[in-house]
Amino acid sequence: MSSHYEAPIREPLVLGEKSYHDITMDIVKPIEGKANKNWYVAFTIALVAFLWGLGCIAYTISTGIGAWGLNKNIGWAWDITNFVWWVGIGHAGTLISAVLLLFRQKWRMAINRSAEAMTIFAVFQAGLFPIIHMGRPWNGYWVLPIPNQFGSLWVNFNSPLLWDVFAISTYLSVSLVFWWTGLLPDFAMIRDRAVKPFQKKIYALLSFGWSGRAKDWQRFEEVSLVLAGLATPLVLSVHTIVSMDFATSINPGWHSTIFPPYFVAGAIFSGFAMVQTLLGVMRKVTNLENYITRLHIEYMNIVIMVTGGIVAVAYASEFFIAWYTGSPYENYTYMSIGAATGPYGWAFWSLILFNIAIPQLLWIKKFRRSFIVSFLISIAINIGMWFERFDIIAIVLSKGHLPSTWTRFEPTFVDVGIFVGTIGFFFVLFLLYARTFPVIAQAEVKTIMKSSGEHYKQLRDGKNEH
């Protein structure tokens, strides 16, 4: 990861006259300094939402799943919608840190730490839902293939839900290890700067005794590469498996071979949108404008455009195929005239608007490079992707094979409370992270200072006006 020559025509990835020490100072500022009022306000709101969600979860577990709006024909709705949504959001982190690492995309360095943090926190939220959506979560460990005393009971390896268990837990553990590996030199840097003994002790523990020797760096690079290689297939596998919850079932609208690639593209689409949302705020709040630049925003927008395009094509083909079968059973899948004109028409059109129509604005370069437009579009995509999952689950289940079973779903306050609670939990984690973790992989950013730092580029290209 050493510095390579970068053509002058390329935009620099680090702006301003930054020295190495400046980077250190910029990164540790939120950790060593005091939090401002905004942070406390945001944290309090997130904490309240989280506690409210916890209360709703406690209520569900103590009274029963009946606290939710589900019924005999719609066995999943917000629970699995939220699960898939959060898993999808988690996708960008690994993609940025692993795939882009393998492709040697240096712009990832400014965003990978936060993207991965987002991944891990999102997977926490996602993992919550499969557990609490169970009627008897206290028996949840039965889905693990643990040798047991129950007789010859074993898990059912045919079930996509079981594959989910493996996929999500693998994904979480690999992501966590990868993230932590990247964090080691940065934790060590904070440890070395720490003056309070307690803080020093904590960061010493977190940095696993990083010494900064050449051997450390060499192993660091090797492990990063190996983990990136391991994590890359996970980017594809996790959402492929999540999609199989639906694709392997027999409900018209779920039973669709296009689901795995379509879900993976959708996941990256939503993951990048969430990164945009978070970084759009974070770069302002923590004064990281020089590290997370317009160029980063534009690159991410391009990824959003590509994956959004894949998703749009997938919708179109779903719609076409449902119609083309001529089967009356396909008349009401989530992508059909039946859905567009039925009681969930509003959800159908929300999906089209937020996921297809609005992201098309990114074709315009001005918008693509605009922080505020990108931020707003990313919010739209987050909403749109939630609706995508809601449509797939609720619309399909609401119009099953037998018309006598057609029904509707309305969330209760508990459904809403739990969803809001996970958002709260996510932000609690993220805000704590922003105050205690180095939010940018400073060790890595420092490696590209000479090749892609604005100041050094100017020096090298002889354009130094100073």
Added chain:
Amino acid sequence: MASNKKYWKSVEELNENSSIVASLEQNEFNEGQAPESFLGDKETLEASSTTRRDFLKYVGFTTVAASLAACEGPVIKSIPYVVKPEEVTPGIANYYASTIADGFDFANVLVKTKEGRPVFILPNKEAKGTTNARVNASVLSLYDSLRLRGPKVKGNTASWSDVNGKITAQLETLSNAGEKIVILTGTLASPSTDALIADFAKKYNNVSHVVYDAISESAALDAFQEVYGERALANYKLEDAKTIVSIGADFLGDWQGGGFEAAYAAGRDVKAGKFSRHIQFEGNYSLTGANADKRVVLKPSEQAYALINLYNAVTGQNLASKKTPGDAAIKQAAAQLKKSGSKAVVITGIQDKNAQLIALAINNYLNSEILDTTNVKYVRGGNDAEVSTLIAELKAGKVGALITYNTNPVYTLAKSADFKAGLKKTKLTVGFSSKEDETLNEMQFALPTPSYLEAWGDVKMTASQYSLTQPTIKPLFDSKQFQDCLLAWSGQTTSYYDYLSAYAKSDVLGDKSWNTTLHDGFAPLSATVLSASDIDVTAAASAFKSGIKSGAFELTLYSSVAMGDGQQANNPWLQELPDPLTRASWDNYLLMSKADADELGFSNPIKDNGAINGQYATLTVNGVKLENVPVLIQPGQAKGSLGLSYGYGKTKALKEEMLVGVNAYSIAFGGSQVVSVENTGGDHLFACEQLQHTIAGRHDILRETSLEQYQHGHAEEWNPRPEVSLKHQETDVNKVDLWEDHDRSIGHHFNLSIDLTSCTGCGSCVIACHAENNVPVVGKHEVRVGRDMHWLRIDRYYTSEGDAITDNKKTNSASSEDSAELYQKLETPEAINPQVAFQPLMCQHCNHAPCETVCPVAATSHGRQGQNQMAYNRCVGTRYCANNCPYRVRRFNWFKYNSNDEFDFHMNDDFGKMVLNPDVVVRSRGVMEKCSMCIQMTQATILNAKNEGRAIDVNEFTTACSSACATGSIKFGDINSPEDEVTELRKDKRAYRLLEFIGTDNNVVYQTKIRNTNEA
């Protein structure tokens, strides 16, 4: 010799100079330190290491410890028999033949008891008994926790001896004073009770017995009595009928006591080569109309004219009448009747003696062999005229004593206020009932009677059969039979049991032994042929015509399938049984046509939570108002015709959840009535189980064909085999499989066949399933939001255009022009006169079950005998199986439905829990459940045969639903046994399996519905 041993108290004593020893010797009884010496001393106190806080800690700890030690684990009282009754073996069921006769429902039944508790009611098939939903549910009414537990005098508890003494004394006084003593009962149809009342009348002067039916058949009884000289109802041999024309008679419901469905289905058996044609003229959409081959929509006044027109058309006479919109159909019906000649029958439900006379006259003209005037029915005996007289006499204070039994006039009389006022003027009022109902609340003496499951009795339902009722459990409460009391009051010392057996032996049974009769539950009788007198049709018709009332809105009150006359209103199974047509439960409602609803501004919007709402109407009949009647729009309801069911709106002896509906009796002034309707708005919350009423173009689901097509067409045309592409060849879906199939030829392989032709939709199987499988009741709100727990449901579909066959053709050709309007058309039932088909649906027990593959913990798996099994205690409740079930038959325990005050139904009290079937586990919260094909019953059959060392008999396997089905629509058996009926049925050319194209390879087979569309 005294011992001089010296015992040492301590080593200290060795030291002779010890001051301690010395001082102890001085002071043998050392006094304790006075508390004041240390508590009063501040310094010592402060120096003490036990602080006040420590002290409080110790106190706290010991209190908690003491109270914890005082707690006990729950004690479950489980008392073994000291002397085990010979016939009771724990775990082994006993069956007793008995008879239910509650004044509304009459049936020969078998009572299944477990450890001395009745848990299930089966039809006594040897006695040709059939059970409807209410009879099946009556076992739960036995365990009603709100039953009256002991006699009460003016609201205060009393003892029986006290009560009997007081009543006898009063009766004697009244009798001596020459005052009238009236016994008011529902239809008893009990010869021994009649004899007993006669004995009672001998003891006291001026005794009269008035029979009162809440839902009266007095018109038909009067007509029959006039022609045949006996107060009875004609019977109908529908099994031999070729043409049945019904004008407003819901004979597959409760018309004239019901019980015709078995004969009706027997007359429509394509295998036996006979298939009657059934033409129904009606205003409300009844169960009978739903089964008819042709249904003609006429409002009540038009039905009346149509009856005269039919008479004219059949006989060629020209009685004065009026034109009706159904005249063309009447002509066709007349032609059909004449063609079938003596195999034709006309029946009518019009509550008018003259209308009944005209129907009898048509049948006599046709020489109908279907009309059976020999084996007449005694299941209704109410006399409207006598009841009116009684009310007038009560009001005038002319009655000295009123004894009511098996009737609830305060609730069921429209003139209930008059009756109540009359009671105040009556010196002695005695009410017998198992509940402290509306009537008993008004009586001086409220006396509890046992349920028929705790009582003796005899019933003569028809002229050719004598049936016995026997107790199957010791009375749960301090109740006494009405008959025992009558005996006591008439000064006899015998018990009713002795009286009954003596009566039966001497007057009824002849050579047949009492024990055999009791074992069988019935004894045949020889019925006498009644001679008919002539009917003056002209006079009848003109009297009838002048009495026809017509108006913009004509209301017909009907008895609903679930609630009947309402005496089991506190039975949660029945409350939760959806009406077969509307599929709404926990309610009664005003049924109205779409056209009328649009005019008056009524609608039934579907809410976002998947529930239906409605508005309220105020009905005015004869100046009497009935307010807050919710309106439900019924497709196929005649314009101007309204329907409202009896049985709801009770106020007494009901759990809070059952206080639903409005009391239709309050406006029941006989027959159909002209009413005015006013829309008062509001928001009524219906609990309706089906929101989509048509098949939405998916004709694979419910196959229907005409008799013509069935007999002469190719089966591939009306029952095509689903095909899929295999190597570019269209191949039968069952021949395409990814895997090698298991060898299923060994052992049992259970299959269930459901004949859609003979299924009337009556719901008897649904209740049987509830009773057998401990299916929980969830209450109105939960049903409303789509969380009913029915393992077996009966889907009802209306056609979206005309009859099902044209509907099918139209939508198939339209599939290429997909559009929102087409969808709209397919989704909306035809408003004027759609056809209806019922489809009972339970777990289809797929051999390739989609639910089995998706369960992460393998809680649902396949049985060796074809069942899809559910291991409740393995289930973690992901609900994935339910989502992946194309039939949506899996039910999730959203809450804890037992011992939970939020669900205050039978599973929440100790009495109600007695109905639970000990062979089936009660499911906990958070697990999935569904139809098990009654595996506990099939296993019991296998074990019985094994114990008895024999092979299993042909057709020996049954399930709760198949045993409850009166028409034999549901057949269960083992397809590996070639003689089992179901083996043939599975291969029948009518057989198809639901959504077969998915390839789930179901073990439930449906038989294509056939309608006889042949016009004469």
